Amino acid sequence: MSTNVPALVGTALDDVITPCLVIDLDAFERNIQRMARYIDKQGLRLRAHAKTHKSANIALLQIASGAVGVCCQKVSEAEALVNGGVRDVLVSNQVVNPRMIERLAALARQARVLVCVDDLHNIDAIDAAALRYGSRIEVLVEIDVGAGRCGVEPGEAAVPLARRIAGSECLRFAGLQAYQGKAQHVRDYAERKAAIDTAISRVSGTVERLREEGLDCDIVAGAGTGTYRFEGGSHVYNELQCGSYVFMDADYGRIRMEDGRAIDEFEHSLFIYTTVMSKTKAEKAICDAGLKAQSVDSGVAVVYGRDDIEYIGASDEHGVISDPDNRLRLGEKLRLVPGHCDPTVNIYDWFVGVRNGRVECLWPVTARGMSL
């Protein structure tokens, strides 16, 4: 990996080898600052989701800008970031493999570690592991607020789980995980808001029900880049978990604000940098970024800043770009906005940070492939 870097610090952008991930550092820093200002103004906590970037460098920048810590989705991802200097990590997911529960409990000796649960036996297994390591783990009960994925039903079903955590030896009941993942990319503003309004009322009822049992929720966590202003203004959620705002992908560019315009508070800062590698046809060009350079689950990449050409198809190592006016030339470089940043980032070993047309930093994708 380290011998196969696409550039060195100081390399001119034009000379960066492709395909690779380029970060426009100015846009990226503005995104971080905009979110930080919002969180500060609202008196909320941001626990930025590191599943987007998997980078210790970026996590530490977010923390330096006020984030209380990060979320990870996997224990191995959390380990990589703790090894990179992060000291406060929520695994915003269930951990059920016995070996990984062991690693979670061990990691809690080195950092503040939180985790989500939706099963009673799983709580016992995590408690037993923490006891073996003499560690303390904070636990959130995950409720399903409409995504239809993990989590128990809101309300009564959360009570026995919270009570079991509170009555355990080494765990602390820390609150609720209530992320509405399905709502994030809903295009229509009213529809997106309605989904979160529903989530908020479910969370609110669950917090209330737990309080009746003497179980206070210090943390009520959720929200993503598509909906965070709804959760942020709810007076119910107090810890937001946005991730994509640092980069913004093509799919987030498709969701609409109240007035029908594209969401514009964050900028595209992450690009797949690519080169035209074959130009034998007048009406199209072939570039070097295909399926191994992006995840196409939310559509193929979009050419940035050009409306005369279009990325129309991908095979393993090739992208097809329609070029109706025959403008592209062999060797020409283009910036593509990934359709979906998180699984795209997970393919690459390096971020190439660029400012003023020159490489300023090379950041490893610290937790790349850390899926255990």
Add this chain to the structure above:
Amino acid sequence: MSTNVPALVGTALDDVITPCLVIDLDAFERNIQRMARYIDKQGLRLRAHAKTHKSANIALLQIASGAVGVCCQKVSEAEALVNGGVRDVLVSNQVVNPRMIERLAALARQARVLVCVDDLHNIDAIDAAALRYGSRIEVLVEIDVGAGRCGVEPGEAAVPLARRIAGSECLRFAGLQAYQGKAQHVRDYAERKAAIDTAISRVSGTVERLREEGLDCDIVAGAGTGTYRFEGGSHVYNELQCGSYVFMDADYGRIRMEDGRAIDEFEHSLFIYTTVMSKTKAEKAICDAGLKAQSVDSGVAVVYGRDDIEYIGASDEHGVISDPDNRLRLGEKLRLVPGHCDPTVNIYDWFVGVRNGRVECLWPVTARGMSL
């Protein structure tokens, strides 16, 4: 990477940590032997495509079973495999970045290196680099036989390229690259055959035209797992480039033979091994293999050996499995057949080789992420 292995040699399959890539070694070896027998019987050469597996271990097994060498799609991929012991590599693609042309020429000091071209200036650049390194590179002219991607038109357009190569200082004109990538996954047998019949006649005409100019094609290369029997029986192609046959993915499982049955000469040998990580709902289960565990460009993964459940959706770290009879249990493990093996393999650092329910080998995905 090496600290995050999903298993150790000797681990029981049930104890392998998920998600990870598991190879059924028996099925895998049968696939390799079946292709080797065909190639031998037909008197052809196999240059197995390593873009599928990116593994030096697997490349060397293919060579031990008669393959003359491997294809790679990228110079960095070729470097990784040469470092892993492979001594004969065709970069079955164009190389246009000056830095990567340099690396290609340098690599040709260590191994037999071949490359494809479809541009005159590119030939000069490769020749100049080879001169600097005192290396010799064999060059194939790529013709577009219907895929509509790289390559010049068949026939006359190949002549000036072949002549330029033949007249260069350090390059050798080795023949034609004529891969019909678009035909490989065509479901219908007759349609697939028709596409390759067209390709064969284009290749044949081009070989003839070059011969008139005194330019002999030692290598006439192409074919993939979906169509290789057509090219293999053509008496025009002499070097086949099949890759997916070692693993077979769900999409190859959908193409039909002449009698309408699914292709059955190769077996599924590669699986995404996954665990049910949340089971709070009667009618579905959530597993730990989502978009970061697979490429969904050819559809989501398919549960292997079970028709009572179905993998129906993926988010970043979660897969949704419909479970109409509520049979799945928390912690249960499943094997998934990837929709498309090549870009799925490119996400993982390790292959876990399994025989008789026990891990027999851990093979690094040697050229993972080597996209330069």
